[in-house]
Amino acid sequence: MTAHPANGPMAMDSALDLDELKRQQAALQRGGRLSRLHVAIVAASVVVTVLAWYTSSTLIEQRAEQRFKREIGRVIELVEERMHHYEDALLAGVASIQSNEGVVSRERWRRYADSLQINERYPGISGIGVIFHVAPDEVDAFTERAAAENPGYAIHPPHEFDFRLPIAYIEPEAPNAAALGLDVAFEHNRRTAALRARRLGTTQISGPIVLVQDAGRTPGFLFYAPYYAYGGDGTPAQGVAPRYREQQFRGLVYAPLVVESLVAGTLDRRSRDVRLSIRDGDEVLYTDADAQPDEDEHLPYTAARQVEMYGRTWTFEFRGSGSVAGESASRQPRVVLIGGLLIELMLVVLFWLMSRSNRRMIALAEGMTDDLSRHARALADTNEELRNYAHIVSHDLQTPIRGIQDLAGFIREDLGEYLASNDAVSEVGTNLDRLCAQAARGQTLITGILDYSSVGVHDESLSSVDVRELVEQIGATLDVRPGQLVIDGELPVFETHAVRLGQVLANLIGNAFKYHPERDRARVHVSVARHGAFHRFTVTDNGPGIEPRHHDRIFDVFEKLQTSADVHSSGIGLSIVRKSVELLGGSVSVASAAGQGATFRFDWPVANVRRAA
């Protein structure tokens, strides 16, 4: 026995599919690597992060600067406002004296000062007092009058100038006792400011001094408001010519101030976001007490503003972070930057993980493909082996079966006289018949196996098939009467595997007649309709039908529903039908019920695919 051609359909198909798989794998592998696209995405993300960081930090810087400037303005405004407030008190004092026609006494001044409620309404000033302008010839009279109100009152200290500017009254008296009787002309800053006030007729402040009543010896200043005697025409002295004012000058309402108290009352350190120091010329009036030198490094914003302040020029110096105290807005850009970079890092990790798992999957798929191809090859080999096996076995079985048939025939021949005689045991003849029948049945089955296993084995050339002609030939072979085989509608003419299509149709049509209880009344209809890429063949008979529960089985090898005594029915016809149709990519089905005939349908490719060649 020689082997059959080695390439079964299975082997060819799997080889084709594997090539395609390999191509797809290569494409996947290219896609699985970290590509330029990934790099571009990460790079773009980095750019966006840096931009966001830059924008956010610029914005925050601008905002901080604005806030810093606003804060500066607010501080200066508050100081000025407070100074105006104090000025009002002094001017009110002047008004009070003027309203009494220039007469002022200790008792009156105390009442006035009480009505001011200094402690509640003017925090920051140490007190409010009156300075008299005393000419040299009036000193004794003044001292006498003052001592009458304040025992032990004396003008001090002596100085070189010929006029006196002693503090006559000061309220509240107790904390300011040291100031009573002090001649403010004794010292340069006090004196020049007083004379300036006299000359200009406006409120003035002195340069930096240390108040005599300030035990803390901190910088302070005096706030002067001059008052004048009324002229003969009754006009107030304020606003008249300087020369005339000097003549009419009577004294000053004044208030001593410690700068620290002024600032403390005006600008609570806690409600302020900037550090402040105030200078008058080179002298420092005020510096925030809690300022740390090294802290300045963290306060990037500085500014200095010069403010005209009642005859002096104060320099406000500011230093600030630009942020509201306790707020961490300045960290925002850094958070943006770090967060963005973290996202980029995660992207890189993500891409790496993705590509790694891709590679793993590809490797896995490769392994599976290899496995599959091995299995496919093994399966194809096994199929081929099985086919050869079926062929060889059935072939070799034929010989002994034929021998049995022959020998049974010889026995019958040799026993001819005996069997014909009356002495014959009747069972001998019957059993010989049975033996022959069984052998014939075995012969039929083996022929069936051979037919089945050879479907699709041999290359079969294509030829043009006129299906009508083919059906008519089958009818002629089956020796049917006219009208028993009916062709409905048009039947196609197309190029296909003619022998195999004939085999399928012959099986279906033949079965319809073979299994009909009354063959003469059998009637079979054949029709074909186009169904996509297939011709759908329909073979309908009026036979006994097939119960639905058997529909799955009838296409199996050796399934026969009728227990027919017909030894020439192998039960393999429908199996061959199914195998032939399915090898070409089609399918076969049956619709039937018991007693209602049966309809077989199968799809046969229109195009001459040589899949199963």
Add this chain to the structure above:
Amino acid sequence: MNPACILLVEDTELDRYVARRVFARCWPEATVLEARDGIEAIELLETEGGPQPDLILLDVNMPRMGGHEFLNTYYADSDHECPVVMMLTSSNREEDRQLTEAFACVRHYFSKPIDRATVQGLADWLERTARAP
């Protein structure tokens, strides 16, 4: 029927028995010589004054020397005149036929086993060809 000398080359005992019996029944005038394979057949043919068979019934598949080998060994490129050869086969395989295309004397293929109809046909055919020349 006419007497004839027939050489049966067949390894299977049963097949030889069947052939012998069929010839005995249908064509008793024929002398049937038997060989179990190609080598035995050659020995028989080369015996001094041996038989000159009118017909050789030759099995294809045999141990030691099969039908084709026998034809190649004994008749190809030799002076031996090839009598009519009928090949016996258990299959109708195309390859077997192609192997004997070179031998004009191979006239026919029969599927084993030989039955009465075959033997009858052979006898008639030999008679016709014998009468024809």
